[in-house]
Amino acid sequence: MAERFGQGGLSARFGRPFVTLVLVLTLLFLAFPVVMTFVSSFASDWFGVLPTGFVTLANWQDVIFGTGVGADVAVGSSLAYSTGLALAGVVINLIVGVPIAYAVARYDFVGRDWVNVFAILPLAPGIILGIAFLRTYPDLSTSGIALVIGYSLLKAPYMVMAVQSSFQSMDLQQIEESARSLGASWPRTFLTVIVPNAKTGIIAGSIISWTLAAAEFNFSYIVYSRGTPPLAIFLFNNITNASFLNAAAAVSVFFLLIALVTIALQIIGNRSAVRRV
Amino acid sequence: MATDHVSISTRVSSAARTTVEVLTSPSSERQREIRRIVSLCLPFTVLLLFSGVFPLTEMVRISFSESRLVTEGFTTEFYMTLVTDPYYRNVAFNTLWFAAATTVASIGVAVPVAHALEKYSLPAKSVILTVLSFPNSLPGIVAAFMIIILFGNTGVFTNAVAFISGQSSTDIAFSTGVLGLFFAYIYSMIPRALLLLRGTYAEVNTDAEEAARSLGATPLQTFRFVTLPQIKPGLIGACILVFRTGLAIFGTVLILKGLLVWTLQIDRELAQGFNIAQASAMATVWFVFVFGFTVLVLRYTTAEVSI
Numbered sequence: 001m002a003e004r005f006g007q008g009g010l011s012a013r014f015g016r017p018f019v020t021l022v023l024v025l026t027l028l029f030l031a032f033p034v035v036m037t038f039v040s041s042f043a044s045d046w047f048g049v050l051p052t053g054f055v056t057l058a059n060w061q062d063v064i065f066g067t068g069v070g071a072d073v074a075v076g077s078s079l080a081y082s083t084g085l086a087l088a089g090v091v092i093n094l095i096v097g098v099p100i101a102y103a104v105a106r107y108d109f110v111g112r113d114w115v116n117v118f119a120i121l122p123l124a125p126g127i128i129l130g131i132a133f134l135r136t137y138p139d140l141s142t143s144g145i146a147l148v149i150g151y152s153l154l155k156a157p158y159m160v161m162a163v164q165s166s167f168q169s170m171d172l173q174q175i176e177e178s179a180r181s182l183g184a185s186w187p188r189t190f191l192t193v194i195v196p197n198a199k200t201g202i203i204a205g206s207i208i209s210w211t212l213a214a215a216e217f218n219f220s221y222i223v224y225s226r227g228t229p230p231l232a233i234f235l236f237n238n239i240t241n242a243s244f245l246n247a248a249a250a251v252s253v254f255f256l257l258i259a260l261v262t263i264a265l266q267i268i269g270n271r272s273a274v275r276r277v
Numbered sequence: 278m279a280t281d282h283v284s285i286s287t288r289v290s291s292a293a294r295t296t297v298e299v300l301t302s303p304s305s306e307r308q309r310e311i312r313r314i315v316s317l318c319l320p321f322t323v324l325l326l327f328s329g330v331f332p333l334t335e336m337v338r339i340s341f342s343e344s345r346l347v348t349e350g351f352t353t354e355f356y357m358t359l360v361t362d363p364y365y366r367n368v369a370f371n372t373l374w375f376a377a378a379t380t381v382a383s384i385g386v387a388v389p390v391a392h393a394l395e396k397y398s399l400p401a402k403s404v405i406l407t408v409l410s411f412p413n414s415l416p417g418i419v420a421a422f423m424i425i426i427l428f429g430n431t432g433v434f435t436n437a438v439a440f441i442s443g444q445s446s447t448d449i450a451f452s453t454g455v456l457g458l459f460f461a462y463i464y465s466m467i468p469r470a471l472l473l474l475r476g477t478y479a480e481v482n483t484d485a486e487e488a489a490r491s492l493g494a495t496p497l498q499t500f501r502f503v504t505l506p507q508i509k510p511g512l513i514g515a516c517i518l519v520f521r522t523g524l525a526i527f528g529t530v531l532i533l534k535g536l537l538v539w540t541l542q543i544d545r546e547l548a549q550g551f552n553i554a555q556a557s558a559m560a561t562v563w564f565v566f567v568f569g570f571t572v573l574v575l576r577y578t579t580a581e582v583s584i
Contacts, residue, residue: 004334009495010496010497011495011496012496013496013538014494015496016397016496019389019397020392020397021391022386022389022390022393022395023389023390023394023405024401026347026386026390026409027405027408027409027465029408029460029464030396030408030411030412030464030468031408031411031426031469032427032433033422033423033424033426033433034423035567036421036426036433037422037426041427046431047431048436048440049433049440049569050433051436065530067564073504077556092324096320096321096323096324097321098322099316099317099321100317100318100320100321101316101320102317102554103313103314103318107310107313109311109314115318119321121463121571122327123325123329123333124564125521125525125527126525126527127334127525127527127540127543128336128525128564129328129329129332129333130562131336131547131553131556131560132332132333132335132336132351132549132557132560133337134337135339135348135553135557136331136332136335136336137332140533149324149327149328150328152324152328153324153325153328153384154331156321156324185433186309186313191459193361209551211414212414215414215415215416216416217417217418217527217528218416218417218525218527218540221527221531221544222530222544222547224489232416232418234530235416235419236416236418236528236532238567239418239421239422239425239532240532244431247422248426250421251419254415254419258411258414260413261414262407262411
């Protein structure tokens with residue numbers, strides 16, 4: 001009994017400081033390298049503990065305008081290409097994701113739980129799907145279509161979940177029945193009453209699946225063959241081939257993109273989605 | 278026998294006819310509802326078939342193909358290689374223990390962090406939440422770069438230790454070792470685990486915890502006997518999904534190369550002589566293994582799964 005009290009005293013005394021310490025260390029571990037990357041991208045040298053030679057824009061210039069060495073390209077073309085691919089992926093995600101989210105949220109049917117699992121769990125990760133695409137759609141991979149349909153399958157779960165969280169906060173049955181009793185047909189009810197009401201979730205889901213598609217590396221690396229590299233391949237080329245500080249600037253471009261997306265999500269007020277990104 | 282066969286086929290065809298009738302000209306409200314559910318699920322099913330099921334089936338067929346450039350014949354040669362060659366057994370072993378170790382570590386970190394976020398009043402909480410969720414949107418290659426920043430040859434940590442101890446920084450740097458890869462894995466897995474556990478923690482009944490505390494239980498006992506049983510389903514679900522994440526990591530290990538894992542070996546099969554059949558066999562094994570254990574766990578535990 002005395003031993004138990006002793007142990008209890010221990011957890012009462014050190015429990016909270018210990019948990020707080022874990023939190024602080026985790027925050028440092030996650031945030032510190034991000035900050036260092038961003039800061040060092042404006043430095044000209046990094047030989048000691050901290051980067052030196054502030055402030056220079058040379059690294060950013062190399063990334064934004066390209067160095068012209070070998071197959072190196074400027075970030076602009078990769079960013080524009082990935083933006084387009086990811087947007088096309090989002091369009092497909094909207095068409096497939098919103099209806100299935102509604103089916104699961106609104107109706108009760110046999111196998112609903114399994115439909116839900118399939119809709120919110122990625123079927124296969126990027127690298128496995130990439131291998132599957134290599135020989136199945138060899139002609140599509142050079143045009144970017146393979147990337148688009150791959151992205152849309154890989155990121156559909158995020159769209160489904162964001163839209164589902166919007167649907168769950170609505171009284172779907174009541175809304176649907178009111179619209180129907182006022183004379184709207186079911187397709188009209190779905191398109192002009194239900195979908196506009198889930199606007200927040202739909203916008204949040206679009207932003208999230210867009211970001212994750214633009215950032216998808218594993219699938220792009222296997223499927224991409226030639227032409228403009230998608231953003232993630234551009235980052236990879238910079239990390240493996242460019243100078244350290246150039247790579248820092250390239251990664252910083254990506255951080256800025258994520259920061260913009262986070263702010264956009266905060267503006268539309270979907271806080272749970274912000275944490276999910 | 279023959280009549281049986283006929284009756285079965287007529288029964289099947291009549292059932293098919295009824296289904297088609299329900300979908301084309303529903304006559305009751307229930308049938309109309311079925312039509313709606315089917316049409317709502319249809320777009321997703323088409324995408325799933327076209328970009329998921331069909332390519333994966335092709336992948337399985339290639340892995341049994343005898344010829345290199347076209348899919349023909351049948352051979353289990355590539356699977357026999359996986360089973361008999363000690364090289365591949367070693368790769369499989371690496372993959373499993375490493376994913377398991379990083380899963381345990383990230384859940385071990387995520388539980389106290391989720392606890393602090395839910396129970397303590399923290400300053401600048403929205404900033405903390407943003408920092409903790411930020412890495413969820415970073416691809417693996419960026420996580421690898423973060424580890425190079427910390428523990429690489431010119432890394433902050435490396436140079437700080439070198440400065441204090443006087444050793445050469447290349448002796449201290451461990452970003453390309455197994456330990457570096459370990460940190461890179463948990464860099465992407467902790468935020469993921471946290472996302473899953475925070476949802477679980479939000480549902481914990483705080484009344485029971487307060488009752489336990491006021492009845493004299495220590496914080497540790499309260500956690501062990503009151504909180505833990507409540508978060509257990511979420512904890513199991515988080516373990517499965519984080520383990521899946523760990524098995525699927527590729528970009529990180531492509532850059533750091535600390536340990537030869539399954540996904541890296543798949544890439545090597547392609548890079549060294551485009552051995553697509555062997556790569557497909559490995560991808561098939563990966564898929565069947567992960568799909569199988571996810572279904573089993575969902576079936577036989579109370580695990581709650583969401584992303």
